[in-house]
Amino acid sequence: MPVPPSVPPPPASNQGFIRRHGGKLIASFVITAGLVYTLRKSGLPLLPAVSCFDHVKWWTVPCYIATLVAMSYFRATRWRFLLRSFADIPRRRILAVSWIGFAAIMLMPFRIGEVVRPYMIRAPGREEGGKIVGRVSATTATGTVLAERIVDGLYLSLVLAIALTLVPMLQPTPLHVVGLPVSIAQVRGYGYTTLGVFLAAFATVAVFYFARDFARRVTLAVFGVVSKKLGEKLANTAAKLADGLHFLGNPRDSIPFLVETSLYWGLNGVGMWLLAWGAGVVHPDGSAITFGESCALMGMLGVTILIPGPPGLVGIFQTGIYCGMSMYFAADVVTGQGAAFAFLLFVIQFAWQVIGAGFFLIGDRSALRAFEEAEGMVPRPAESENLAT
Numbered sequence: 001m002p003v004p005p006s007v008p009p010p011p012a013s014n015q016g017f018i019r020r021h022g023g024k025l026i027a028s029f030v031i032t033a034g035l036v037y038t039l040r041k042s043g044l045p046l047l048p049a050v051s052c053f054d055h056v057k058w059w060t061v062p063c064y065i066a067t068l069v070a071m072s073y074f075r076a077t078r079w080r081f082l083l084r085s086f087a088d089i090p091r092r093r094i095l096a097v098s099w100i101g102f103a104a105i106m107l108m109p110f111r112i113g114e115v116v117r118p119y120m121i122r123a124p125g126r127e128e129g130g131k132i133v134g135r136v137s138a139t140t141a142t143g144t145v146l147a148e149r150i151v152d153g154l155y156l157s158l159v160l161a162i163a164l165t166l167v168p169m170l171q172p173t174p175l176h177v178v179g180l181p182v183s184i185a186q187v188r189g190y191g192y193t194t195l196g197v198f199l200a201a202f203a204t205v206a207v208f209y210f211a212r213d214f215a216r217r218v219t220l221a222v223f224g225v226v227s228k229k230l231g232e233k234l235a236n237t238a239a240k241l242a243d244g245l246h247f248l249g250n251p252r253d254s255i256p257f258l259v260e261t262s263l264y265w266g267l268n269g270v271g272m273w274l275l276a277w278g279a280g281v282v283h284p285d286g287s288a289i290t291f292g293e294s295c296a297l298m299g300m301l302g303v304t305i306l307i308p309g310p311p312g313l314v315g316i317f318q319t320g321i322y323c324g325m326s327m328y329f330a331a332d333v334v335t336g337q338g339a340a341f342a343f344l345l346f347v348i349q350f351a352w353q354v355i356g357a358g359f360f361l362i363g364d365r366s367a368l369r370a371f372e373e374a375e376g377m378v379p380r381p382a383e384s385e386n387l388a389t
Contacts, residue, residue, distance in 0.1 A: 101116045
């Protein structure tokens, strides 16, 4: 895909990337080492003992992979409804860019891979009738990704809050997460707080979309006290990002987007329930994990990996699962069958992300070129103005 002429070519080697993100890479290494050490010391190793897999029904693994494939498809293709107001992008390209972007989010530290999709999908457009149509700037694409993230956060944190309220916990309820110096009360509080954060984020962006002049005046009044230039920059950036909510005003886009989002998260919950059941995760009375509990685990995992962390989400991923399971299952199950479940869930998802991205990078030359062009990730200050226009 052609690159707008205002965007300079990306660095010719990985040296530029390391120089730009070296600090994040070092910090992520320290975080990874600390998490791995803490989990091992707490009896929650990343690689469980072989005996933890004794209860696994291995036929559930390919069944889970089937739900993962379907879930990933809806996760990727629903983006077209957010972009359709600006350009009608072929579904194959949406799939290629999304799969590569999802792998970048998982593989790169501190979620800096989030910028890959906006940079890969940008397009200069074409002239028709004296007008430029089909143009997608990096800022426009970033606005759609922001809208997608806020909707996902709202959806997931709402599901988690409902599960925390309605799904009975283990009795007697343990005071702390198994093996970790984190209380169950803190875990539940974090879940409810996340819902509040996403409600506030949605309200802020929605105000900029539906009442832009009012939001701009408030932003200038608040931040203009510190710096008028800063206030104007924040107001302009927020207004452009708020354009990602354009789909809300068009039922032709908003309804199918919300339907596919529901399918995405619904399949995720079903898949996690199936894999946990297949791993032998049971209650003290021998009854199997319920779908409501799997929704709580899904929600807790989702809000935990929002925390900027190391490449591959190593440690952060497992911590989210253990925090969720500690509310519903005995310690021996969490450290046994639960550890097997967490390991299988992580390995399958990690492998699927890498394989999917590799397929499109190898089989789609345009996707490979776009990824190479996006390698620079965060633009330099002189470039950001060009990308935003």
